[in-house]
Amino acid sequence: MGKIRDWFSYLSHFVYAEKLESMDQILQQIPQQLINGVTVGGVYALIAIGYTMVYGILFMLNFAHGEVYMIGGFTGWWVLHLLTNSSGGLLLNGFIVIILMILFAMALTGALGMGIERFAYRPLRNAPRMNLLLSALGVTIVLRNLVLNLQGAKIRFFHTSALIPKSIQVFHIGGTVISFMRLLVIGVSIGLMAILTWFVKETKMGKAMRATAQDTEAATFMGIDVNRIILLTFLIGSALGGAAGALVGLLFTQVDYYVGYVAGLKGFTAAVLGGIGSIPGAMVGGFILGIVESLATTLISSTYKDVVSFIILILVLLIRPWGILGEKAPEKV
Amino acid sequence: MALSSLGQKKIGDIPLQSLVLILAVVVVIPWIMPNNYWIRIAGNAGLWIMLSLGLNVVAGFAGLLDLGYVAFYAIGGYTYALLCSGHWNIHLPFWLVVPICALAASACGWGLGFTSLRVSGDYLAIVTLGFAEIVRLLLLNLDRPINITGGPNGLPDLDFAHIFGFTFRTVTQYYYLVMFFALLVILASYRLKRSRLGRGWEALREDELAADAMGVNTTYMKLLAFGIGASIAGGAGAVFASWQGGVFPNNFGFSQLVTVYCMLILGGVGNIWGVILAAIILSILPEALREYGAFRMIGYGLLLVVLMALRPQGILGEISLRPKRKKKEVEEPETLKAAEELFYGDGSHDFVKPLKKGKLNKDRVLLELKDLTMIFGGLHAVDRLSLKVYEGEILSIIGPNGAGKTTVFNLITGIYPPTSGHIIFDGKEITGLKPHKVVEKGVARTFQTLRLFTNMTVLENAMVAQHCRTKSGLFSILFRLPGFLKEEEEIERVAKENLGLFGARLTGFRYKQKAINLSYANRRRLEIARALATDSRLILLDEPSAGMNPKETEEITRFIRNLRDKYGYTFIIIEHKLNVVRTISDRVIALDYGKKIAEGSYDEVADNEYVVQAYLGRKKGRV
Numbered sequence: 034m035g036k037i038r039d040w041f042s043y044l045s046h047f048v049y050a051e052k053l054e055s056m057d058q059i060l061q062q063i064p065q066q067l068i069n070g071v072t073v074g075g076v077y078a079l080i081a082i083g084y085t086m087v088y089g090i091l092f093m094l095n096f097a098h099g100e101v102y103m104i105g106g107f108t109g110w111w112v113l114h115l116l117t118n119s120s121g122g123l124l125l126n127g128f129i130v131i132i133l134m135i136l137f138a139m140a141l142t143g144a145l146g147m148g149i150e151r152f153a154y155r156p157l158r159n160a161p162r163m164n165l166l167l168s169a170l171g172v173t174i175v176l177r178n179l180v181l182n183l184q185g186a187k188i189r190f191f192h193t194s195a196l197i198p199k200s201i202q203v204f205h206i207g208g209t210v211i212s213f214m215r216l217l218v219i220g221v222s223i224g225l226m227a228i229l230t231w232f233v234k235e236t237k238m239g240k241a242m243r244a245t246a247q248d249t250e251a252a253t254f255m256g257i258d259v260n261r262i263i264l265l266t267f268l269i270g271s272a273l274g275g276a277a278g279a280l281v282g283l284l285f286t287q288v289d290y291y292v293g294y295v296a297g298l299k300g301f302t303a304a305v306l307g308g309i310g311s312i313p314g315a316m317v318g319g320f321i322l323g324i325v326e327s328l329a330t331t332l333i334s335s336t337y338k339d340v341v342s343f344i345i346l347i348l349v350l351l352i353r354p355w356g357i358l359g360e361k362a363p364e365k366v
Numbered sequence: 367m368a369l370s371s372l373g374q375k376k377i378g379d380i381p382l383q384s385l386v387l388i389l390a391v392v393v394v395i396p397w398i399m400p401n402n403y404w405i406r407i408a409g410n411a412g413l414w415i416m417l418s419l420g421l422n423v424v425a426g427f428a429g430l431l432d433l434g435y436v437a438f439y440a441i442g443g444y445t446y447a448l449l450c451s452g453h454w455n456i457h458l459p460f461w462l463v464v465p466i467c468a469l470a471a472s473a474c475g476w477g478l479g480f481t482s483l484r485v486s487g488d489y490l491a492i493v494t495l496g497f498a499e500i501v502r503l504l505l506l507n508l509d510r511p512i513n514i515t516g517g518p519n520g521l522p523d524l525d526f527a528h529i530f531g532f533t534f535r536t537v538t539q540y541y542y543l544v545m546f547f548a549l550l551v552i553l554a555s556y557r558l559k560r561s562r563l564g565r566g567w568e569a570l571r572e573d574e575l576a577a578d579a580m581g582v583n584t585t586y587m588k589l590l591a592f593g594i595g596a597s598i599a600g601g602a603g604a605v606f607a608s609w610q611g612g613v614f615p616n617n618f619g620f621s622q623l624v625t626v627y628c629m630l631i632l633g634g635v636g637n638i639w640g641v642i643l644a645a646i647i648l649s650i651l652p653e654a655l656r657e658y659g660a661f662r663m664i665g666y667g668l669l670l671v672v673l674m675a676l677r678p679q680g681i682l683g684e685i686s687l688r689p690k691r692k693k694k695e696v697e698e699p700e701t702l703k704a705a706e707e708l709f710y711g712d713g714s715h716d717f718v719k720p721l722k723k724g725k726l727n728k729d730r731v732l733l734e735l736k737d738l739t740m741i742f743g744g745l746h747a748v749d750r751l752s753l754k755v756y757e758g759e760i761l762s763i764i765g766p767n768g769a770g771k772t773t774v775f776n777l778i779t780g781i782y783p784p785t786s787g788h789i790i791f792d793g794k795e796i797t798g799l800k801p802h803k804v805v806e807k808g809v810a811r812t813f814q815t816l817r818l819f820t821n822m823t824v825l826e827n828a829m830v831a832q833h834c835r836t837k838s839g840l841f842s843i844l845f846r847l848p849g850f851l852k853e854e855e856e857i858e859r860v861a862k863e864n865l866g867l868f869g870a871r872l873t874g875f876r877y878k879q880k881a882i883n884l885s886y887a888n889r890r891r892l893e894i895a896r897a898l899a900t901d902s903r904l905i906l907l908d909e910p911s912a913g914m915n916p917k918e919t920e921e922i923t924r925f926i927r928n929l930r931d932k933y934g935y936t937f938i939i940i941e942h943k944l945n946v947v948r949t950i951s952d953r954v955i956a957l958d959y960g961k962k963i964a965e966g967s968y969d970e971v972a973d974n975e976y977v978v979q980a981y982l983g984r985k986k987g988r989v
Contacts (some may be wrong), residue, residue, distance in 0.1 A: 094488040155676040162487050163431055164674045167631060171670025174624055180661040294620065298499065301492055336507050343496035350485050350493050 059331055064209045066327040072215045072284065074323020075222030079277035080300025080316035081307065082145075082229065083270030089246040089310040090266050093162065096169035097149055100176035101271045104145060105138040106288035107180060107277025110189045112137045112280075117192060127196035131283065135221065138279035139272040146271025147264050155260070173293075180290040191286040218280045225273060226316055233312060234268075242266060246310070274300070295339060300348040308359020317357060333334020379846065380556050388552075392545045402537045409537065411649035412544040416551045418629040418645045419638065420598030423555060425627075426636035427564060427573030431487065434478060434494030435626065437501040437594035438471040440618035442603025445470045447521040447613045460527040464547075464604045471600020472593045477869035479592030483585060486574070496624070505615045520614030527608045540609045551598055553636055554844055558594070561843040561850070562829075562836050562857065567591055567979075569637075569819050569830045576817035579779055581805035581900055582836030586904055594840075621663065628666050630672055631648065634680025644680070712842035726758040726934050732808075732904055733778070733938075738787035740960070741771055747773040750787070755904070760930055760937045762947045764971070765957035766980050771940045772814055774957070775906050778938075779811050780804040791904070806834045810902035812893040812939070813876055814909045820882040824872055827881050827892055828861035832898035833859075864899040865892075867929075887918045894922075898929075905929075907939045909944050917942060924951050944972070956980065 058272050073170045087095040111188055112134045116124045123130055153172045157165050204211045233239040245252040253259050281296075282288050299322065307318025322342060330342040349356065399405045417439060424432045445467040449458045458466070479553055482493045509517030518520075527543055534540050558564050566587050569577035578584045607613045625648065633644030652662050673680070733755040738749040742756040748770045755761050763771050777784045782800040789797045799807070810831075819827050836857060842850040865872040868891050876884075876968060890910060897905050910926065911919040923946050929935050941947050947954060947968060954971040956964040965976040971977055 050762065094492065153671050153675075156521065160674070162679060163425075164490060164678045165431070166491055168433060168671050168674040170627065171667040174667030176665050176667075178661075178667065182664070215780065218778065235773070266407060268459075295499075298492075298496065302496075305489075305492075336502070339505055340500050343500050346496050347481065347493050350489055351481060354489060 037112065040160045053331055056138070058228075060274050061208065062331050063328070064207075067324060068209060068211055068215065070324030070327030071320060072218050072323070073327065074193050074320035075219050076281055076284075076319075077299050077322050078319025079222050079225065079273045079280075080296060081303035081319045082226070082300050083274040084304040085271040085307070085309055085312060085315040086266050088304070089312075090242070090249070090263055091154070091158075091165075093154070093155075093165045094150075094169065094301070095267075095270075096166060096297070097153075097172040097176060098270070098300065099269040099295075100180075101142045101146055101149075101292035102274040102278040102296050102300070103181065103288070103290065103293030105142045105174065105275025106282045106292060107189070107278075108138040108141045108275065109279030109282045110288055112125050113191055113193075113196075117195075121192060121195060125197075125347055130268070131196060131217070134283070135279045137274040142275025142278070143272035144270045146267040146274075149271075150264055150267040155263075156214060161290065177290055177293065184290060184292060188287050188289045191282045193283055193286050196283075214284050215355040218284050221276070221280060226275060230272070230310065238262075238265065277350050298346070300344055302342055302349075305346060305354070305356055306349050308356025309357045311356070312357035314356055318363045321357075379560075380553060381618060388549070389780065389806075392549070396538045396541055397654040405537050405541050407649060407653055409544045409609070410731060411646050412541070412647050413546040413602055413609075414626070414629060414645040415548045415642050416544075416602040416605075417626050418505055418556045418641050419522070419551050420595045420602065420639050421626050422568075422636065422638065422955065423558065423629055424591050425569065425630060426641070427559065430587060430588060430591060431491040431565075432494045432592065432595065433491045433623065434496075434498035434501075435488055436496040436618050436620075436623045437473055438599035439603040439606075439622070440501055440505060440613075440615075442467040442597075442600030442619065443607040443613040444515060444521070444603075444605035445600070446607040447524055448610070450525040451521060451523060453521055453624070456523055458607065460529050464601055467604035468597040469603040471603065472597035473547055473595025475592040475594075476589055479594075480587040480885075483588065486919040492924065496552075502615065502619065503620070505770065510989055515615075517742040518615060519618075522612035523817045524607055524611050524613070526611075527782065529607075534608075541972050544609065546607055546923060548928035552638070552642065554598075557844055559638065561854070562833055562838055563587070563840070563843060565822070565826055565830050566803070566833050568822055568826070569833075570820035571636075572821055573817050575781065575801075576819065577830070578801040579805065579811060579813075579817075580831050580896060581802045581810075582830065583800075583802045583834075585800075590840075622672075624663070624666055630671060632680055633733065635889075637680060642681050642824075643959060680936065687910035728756055728758055731755070732757045732759075732792060732936050734790040735774075735778070736788040736789075736790070738774070738777060738789065739785045740770075740777055740782060741785045746960045747778060748784075749958070751962055751963065753955060753965070755790070755936060755938060757903075757936055758930060759952045760939065760950055762939045762941055762954045762968075763957060764941065764947060764954060764977075765963075767985055769957040769980070770960035772908060773960070775811055775908055775938075775940065778804070779809060802834055805900050805902060808901075808903040810900040810904075810906055810907065811906035811949045812897050812910065814891075814912065816889050816893055818881040818889055818896070819890060821880060823880055824865065824884070824892055825861055825877040826859070828865050828895050828899045829857050830856040831896050832901075835901055860901070861899050864895045867898070867925075868895060887914050890922070891912065903934075904936045904938070906919075907937060909940055909942060911941065913944055921947060926950060948972075 036250065059172060060097045060173055074164075080098065083101070084095060097236070113130060116130050116133070118124060125133075136292045149172055153168050157168055193214070202213050204213070204216075233242060241252070241257045241262050242265065244255065245257060245259055252262070253274070277296075277300075278288070281292075300319075303318040303322045306322055307313075307314030307316065322345065325345065326338050326342055330338045333341065395408050396405050397707060398726065399408060416436075418755070420438075421432070421435050424430050424435065446463055448454060449463050450460070478497050482490055483492055504582065505515045506518055508515040509519075514786075534543050539802070553941050566577070566582045568584050569580065569909065570584050570587050574584055577587075583714050603618075606617070610617070613976075629643055629644040629648050631644075632648065633640030633642070655662060655665075658665075670687045695780070731754045735751055737746055738751045749768075751774065753761075763774065765771055773782070778789055780799045780803065787797070791804075791809060794807070796804055796807055796809070819830060822830070834959050836853050838850040838853050841847070862877075864874070865877070870876075871888055871891055872895060876888075880890065884892060889912070894905075894907065894910060899905075911922050914922060926937060926939070927950060930937060939949075939950065951968055953960055953966065954964075954968050956971050956974065956977045958976070958980040963980060964971045964978040966974075
């Protein structure tokens, strides 16, 4: 054990020279990092669901999903901005503002998702996969640069301090600090996932969705309007991505036009980790990725936390490409 | 030296007149450009041509969606920066550094290719994108604890290119340097495309499994594509770094990747001249649209979406630079007669050259299966199957749907490794070999659901089959050594010979026809010709007469018999048409639920109680 400790601290010195902490200090941080991990994990899970739902039905990687998330973040910022007066006070109750931010972000991104499907993907439904992916790449570029042109390259800050009363902004449990926003993010993301699970399992539309994912053609023959189901899939997936964007804005209080890229990759990593095509898998994958990443921040360095996620992604794809909860399907000859 | 064998026009090198024309344009451009600014743009176009042609090898020829491509460009650039600057006070000569940069990038390309072998399509795209992101993060952050990359500030003040006492300083000088490399890359990709490697990649792109089953070592070909693409990007990176005099992380970002991909798409994936043209257009267009600069990327994005929807084959598509001479697609009266002739396989045609007829030893076991078992999940698809196939024999496998017939083929040809049991071909164990290795040993197959390389011509389809019989490597292809030229002729001869077995069905104007344009029956014939062109001794035919009319069925039946009688092939045939089975087979085995339920002559098997049961069900009252 001692040896491993030495090795770790040696490693952390090498990678991040300024950080001279002992192993005990690092261990003390672990509960805090776990909470951070669950918070970020919830966000990753929400993004991952969008990837996994689209993949489950169309077998395509919706590359533009990260940008949808980014636009969700901007929508949240915009709502907050509109409801804040010039002196920094709020026009409405803070909690109502939060709800409006999330709802608006979901509505706008949901509509956006449907638009993307209708105009960029549907014409290519029977085209080779490479074309679809490149079309998605095109949508990514358009959205990102549209926001760049409308908003500029600067970071937009969320002035969240007035949203909630000071008394409940931070909670202390032992040596661990939990902010209200973290609880909010965890609560909202788990709540949305619960609603989604109920929807997919219990409702008629949910069943139609699962049928379409299993066999699109057979679903058509059974009287399911597949185009509508696909639109619905994009609506839900994108809305959840948009919600994630708004939540991250509340949590980290900033957004810029470039956040979609890394967030998209993280969401995809989570989806693959859990088993792409599987909704519970995306949830599990999201939380695992969030926790691993937070621990990596403590043990290695925050500079390289993204590198750690991409290495995880590559390793999963190489070792167990069907993920934790996915099923291995042999290639049919 | 590379140009010395240009006279060999027969095996499609760049036509001399095109080359002269391009050279003239390249030389003249600096003289007609109004100022240095435009010469610089022309030079940039040269860099983009290099980059897009490099990507064309990976994504165009081999069809591998490599989104990490700019990382190799970056590796090349930064390698140059480290080896030719005051940063570490290393000043290597330019002619040495460019190959080093190309090699460094190539090594990383092989590495990335190797780690991502198991994934394809979208997964490959995302793995490579992750790789590019890792490289970008490293470039940005490796200024601590030791300063390697200079972090966000990059590495400025690099050496000028310096070759044998001459230093490149002015824009015009650098323009010529860049164009020299661009021309090398154009020449190299042209030659690669028209070689066994080019055809191997194309086959891989069209259908990976079929390529493997036709003897293309798909693993190696993928790695090679990654390696070559990366080395071109690395070389381009070095030239770029030298010209710019510095490297910065944002020279190698997402927008560069998008630009290269736009060039590839606009030009038509895989189409060399199209890609070059697109690279030129997309280098000049942004300058012309400079005042709308902010919307340039949006334009690129929309271009991708719209092009994918409306014209996925690119602006030029399949049209090459030289307009093709219009070939009549109408069959002439005489050829029509030949095609009407029934038994094209009887060898009476002049164009059918006799193949080698080996000595047949009818008692020799060519293929033996011992207790072959394949279990999918809990299902025994093949259950302890043992059988022997003798040299020169035609063995038919029959059985109801799902009996495991095709699985037997997949096991023999190495597509699945068996759960247990042995496969022995010609006295040697071939159990668990990869499909391309099995072909090399002399076992080829056709597929029940046709798996031709649909976007390749009939002739190319047959030429791919010679891949595992030929050896030409990169070096001899790039320099067109005599060995390569001889081999190419031989490949074409073998391919034509085997296509010729089908008479006018697959020869003449059909050589240049794409497989996708053939009739269904002709596609089946082409599958057989392709299998024969691998020079294999044992041919596995999976429902050779499926989808054929009675006349065509009779034709193909007689043809298979003739192949055996005249050329000594051995056949295993899966067939549902029992009249075909009756006329053709020396021996028949029947499978049901993966087990052999009967074996013997057609009549014996047809009368077998179990076979009748398997097809028609059990009689009432029996257990």
